[in-house]
Amino acid sequence: MTESDSGAGAVQEAALDVTDTDLPEAGTAGMPSATAEEPIAKVDGKPFAELPQDLYIPPDALAVFLEAFEGPLDLLLYLIRRQNMNILDIDVSEITRQYMEYISAVEAMRFELAAEYLVMAATLAEIKSRMLLPRQEVEEEEEVDPRADLIRRLQQYERFKKAAEDVDALPRMERDTFSGSAALPELPRGSAQPPVDLRELLLALQGVLQRADLFTSHQVEKERLSTRERMSFILSALPPDRFMPFEALFTREEGRLGVVVTFLAMLELVKEQLIEIVQAEALGAIHLRARLSN
Amino acid sequence: MNEENLKRIQNIVEAALLAAGRPLTVDQLRDLFEDHERPPRQVLEHVLMLLDESCMGRGFELKKVASGYRFQIRQDVAPWVRRLFEEKPQRYSRATLETLALIAYRQPITRGEIEDIRGVTVSSNIIRTLLEREWVRIVGHKDVPGRPAMYATTRQFLDYFNLSSLDELPPLAEIRDLEEIGREIEQEIQAEIQFDTPDGAVQEAADAEGVSELSPDTSPDANLSPETTTFH
Amino acid sequence: MNEENLKRIQNIVEAALLAAGRPLTVDQLRDLFEDHERPPRQVLEHVLMLLDESCMGRGFELKKVASGYRFQIRQDVAPWVRRLFEEKPQRYSRATLETLALIAYRQPITRGEIEDIRGVTVSSNIIRTLLEREWVRIVGHKDVPGRPAMYATTRQFLDYFNLSSLDELPPLAEIRDLEEIGREIEQEIQAEIQFDTPDGAVQEAADAEGVSELSPDTSPDANLSPETTTFH
Numbered sequence: 050m051t052e053s054d055s056g057a058g059a060v061q062e063a064a065l066d067v068t069d070t071d072l073p074e075a076g077t078a079g080m081p082s083a084t085a086e087e088p089i090a091k092v093d094g095k096p097f098a099e100l101p102q103d104l105y106i107p108p109d110a111l112a113v114f115l116e117a118f119e120g121p122l123d124l125l126l127y128l129i130r131r132q133n134m135n136i137l138d139i140d141v142s143e144i145t146r147q148y149m150e151y152i153s154a155v156e157a158m159r160f161e162l163a164a165e166y167l168v169m170a171a172t173l174a175e176i177k178s179r180m181l182l183p184r185q186e187v188e189e190e191e192e193v194d195p196r197a198d199l200i201r202r203l204q205q206y207e208r209f210k211k212a213a214e215d216v217d218a219l220p221r222m223e224r225d226t227f228s229g230s231a232a233l234p235e236l237p238r239g240s241a242q243p244p245v246d247l248r249e250l251l252l253a254l255q256g257v258l259q260r261a262d263l264f265t266s267h268q269v270e271k272e273r274l275s276t277r278e279r280m281s282f283i284l285s286a287l288p289p290d291r292f293m294p295f296e297a298l299f300t301r302e303e304g305r306l307g308v309v310v311t312f313l314a315m316l317e318l319v320k321e322q323l324i325e326i327v328q329a330e331a332l333g334a335i336h337l338r339a340r341l342s343n
Numbered sequence: 344m345n346e347e348n349l350k351r352i353q354n355i356v357e358a359a360l361l362a363a364g365r366p367l368t369v370d371q372l373r374d375l376f377e378d379h380e381r382p383p384r385q386v387l388e389h390v391l392m393l394l395d396e397s398c399m400g401r402g403f404e405l406k407k408v409a410s411g412y413r414f415q416i417r418q419d420v421a422p423w424v425r426r427l428f429e430e431k432p433q434r435y436s437r438a439t440l441e442t443l444a445l446i447a448y449r450q451p452i453t454r455g456e457i458e459d460i461r462g463v464t465v466s467s468n469i470i471r472t473l474l475e476r477e478w479v480r481i482v483g484h485k486d487v488p489g490r491p492a493m494y495a496t497t498r499q500f501l502d503y504f505n506l507s508s509l510d511e512l513p514p515l516a517e518i519r520d521l522e523e524i525g526r527e528i529e530q531e532i533q534a535e536i537q538f539d540t541p542d543g544a545v546q547e548a549a550d551a552e553g554v555s556e557l558s559p560d561t562s563p564d565a566n567l568s569p570e571t572t573t574f575h
Numbered sequence: 576m577n578e579e580n581l582k583r584i585q586n587i588v589e590a591a592l593l594a595a596g597r598p599l600t601v602d603q604l605r606d607l608f609e610d611h612e613r614p615p616r617q618v619l620e621h622v623l624m625l626l627d628e629s630c631m632g633r634g635f636e637l638k639k640v641a642s643g644y645r646f647q648i649r650q651d652v653a654p655w656v657r658r659l660f661e662e663k664p665q666r667y668s669r670a671t672l673e674t675l676a677l678i679a680y681r682q683p684i685t686r687g688e689i690e691d692i693r694g695v696t697v698s699s700n701i702i703r704t705l706l707e708r709e710w711v712r713i714v715g716h717k718d719v720p721g722r723p724a725m726y727a728t729t730r731q732f733l734d735y736f737n738l739s740s741l742d743e744l745p746p747l748a749e750i751r752d753l754e755e756i757g758r759e760i761e762q763e764i765q766a767e768i769q770f771d772t773p774d775g776a777v778q779e780a781a782d783a784e785g786v787s788e789l790s791p792d793t794s795p796d797a798n799l800s801p802e803t804t805t806f807h
Contacts, residue, residue, distance in 0.1 A: 120463030123462075206460060208515050208518060210441060217435070218513075219504040220418055220504070222504075223428075223432050223433070225421050226406075226417070227415065227425075227590075228416075229413075231593065233647070234648055243667050245667060250736070251750060253669055257673045257692060274746070275740055275742040277682050277741065278727075278728075281682045281714045281728070322718070323683070354649070355634060356634070357633060358649065359655065364596070376655065416593060421590075423587045423607045424594045426607050427595050427607065430686075
């Protein structure tokens with residue numbers, strides 16, 4: 050979901066969608082009673098049902114909603130934009146009210162909320178209270194708009210949010226253009242290829258192993274690499290969309306060990322659902338087919 | 344330098360750019376020639392201009408990016424060309440793009456500074472993806488407690504996004520502060536008052552002032568428009 | 576088929592041949608177009624002829640080879656172009672080596688599965704590099720949505736690393752041990768050195784000094800290998 054370019058927009062749509070159809074049910078039966086109570090306390094005595102429709106987020110959409118925002122600043126910007134407010138002239142108490150509604154809804158649904166959202170809630174509450182203070186009290190210091198810092202942060206974040214969109218829109222290799230190349234007429238190649246030492250390769254693998262705990266699976270440790278090699282061989286030997294006789298994959302020259310390896314590889318391929326084994330009739334010929342194309 | 348010779352150099356340069364499959368600098372192109380035949384820089388630059396012209400109206404163009412010149416497919420035919428490749432072009436999450444944008448516009452920058460602006464933590468995966476794509480690199484460590492790494496973009500980043508320098512990045516939106524807005528409103532009111540006065544001279548002065556007021560509006564980061572042509 | 580349309584098809588074909596990096600057949604080229612716009616074979620063949628003509632006197636030409644059409648550097652400029660490849664080859668990135676190792680040990684494996692294990696995306700370039708080097712190949716496509724390609728190592732891979740079969744690679748478990756053994760040896764050596772010095776405190780002081788001397792010299796991003804940090 051974070052892949053979405055216009056996550057916030059999408060959620061709004063999704064929210065509206067569900068609201069249109071599911072609101073009555075979700076509002077009464079679908080939501081835990083805690084949610085129904087909390088917003089009421091926040092909205093100057095207005096009942097819950099009178100919340101602006103697009104503010105209401107159905108429970109299912111909440112998880113999506115959380116993922117769609119890149120943090121509290123992103124959420125605030127969304128709220129501000131939706132109210133057609135100017136960042137420089139935010140109505141802090143209105144925005145704080147809406148922000149808190151989202152936060153309490155999310156909390157009521159017991160979704161895990163990133164700490165940043167709570168810090169922002171505290172910041173908003175503080176700004177709101179400072180704005181309520183009589184002006185004279187701050188006369189001593191330089192008179193600073195208590196919103197100034199928040200506005201600065203919002204602007205700063207918004208410009209980079211926009212910059213990210215601009216960067217994404219730049220013509221990009223492998224998407225909007227491709228580098229052009231032409232083949233060389235019989236030139237000795239090969240020497241231009243980087244040399245690799247087996248040790249280097251193993252060290253690289255070690256690096257991956259450190260990050261991904263492949264060792265948790267015992268099966269991996271015991272597995273012989275020749276089985277995996279044979280799995281690749283069988284896959285590439287199977288003709289597309291056609292069955293191949295079971296025996297065709299065994300060769301006499303390889304002896305008993307070869308047969309075992311091939312057999313183990315087949316079992317593994319079946320287990321990983323890469324091939325299927327078919328026997329049309331009892332005691333009839335066994336056939337293999339790739340569960341794959343090309 | 345006669346016509347025939349120039350044509351020969353042009354063909355060599357063209358062939359080399361197509362064979363390399365990566366951007367080549369003017370110097371790298373000059374190195375293809377032996378000492379006695381090596382064309383001067385101006386000649387090579389002239390040849391590149393001729394090559395650029397020769398691609399007019401074709402399916403590809405000569406492009407100057409950070410690491411040099413390369414031939415690339417024109418954007419208007421890209422939708423067809425893309426069908427050659429099995430994989431869809433990779434998409435990047437907003438978090439990744441925002442992090443990349445911050446590194447591009449604010450480099451050198453630490454992870455903590457990125458987090459301050461974005462208001463959320465930056466996952467290690469994002470940084471690792473950017474490092475691995477070689478779009479960003481660590482250019483040093485900040486001399487503050489913890490010595491956090493400072494990140495900057497690479498030439499590969501510019502190459503990948505079709506830029507020849509950071510100047511070509513789209514300009515950042517301006518930031519305006521409350522005080523500035525206050526001043527502007529005041530000036531507007533003042534201008535209106537002056538407009539009411541019948542005296543033309545005063546009006547002219549107000550106009551002149553109006554012009555100089557406008558200039559801070561244009562972002563200082565906007566050095567070049569993104570549409571800058573390949574050659575200038 | 577009007578002039579303009581023909582020119583458009585020509586540009587798309589030209590761009591595709593330049594971007595593909597491999598020969599393309601007439602049918603593959605026709606497949607780039609959607610059904611309603613797909614040019615008939617004769618038109619495409621005509622376009623290829625026009626393209627051939629458009630390369631007259633340039634540094635590259637259109638060639639028909641066994642597996643289709645491709646652009647190729649002209650023989651007469653090849654001696655210059657060849658110098659491009661005389662320089663020392665670059666090394667493979669860590670990401671490339673990790674990807675190769677995972678294909679070797681976990682084949683047949685899809686790109687997605689590699690990404691899952693590595694925790695980061697694998698760029699198309701890496702896969703292409705390995706395919707071009709003929710160390711890995713596609714052995715089929717997995718029967719899941721998207722039908723991703725499954726990769727395996729090749730005979731050439733074994734040959735290059737002097738292996739007669741994959742079994743000659745150390746088992747995964749041993750690779751882990753390799754690391755543990757490395758750590759143990761290091762600890763042992765360290766213990767021995769400290770044991771050798773008569774005064775533990777002096778040794779510690781020397782160590783500390785050594786470190787502080789080193790730090791300004793060493794580049795901040797240079798990950799110091801254990802050999803350099805511990806003793807010198």
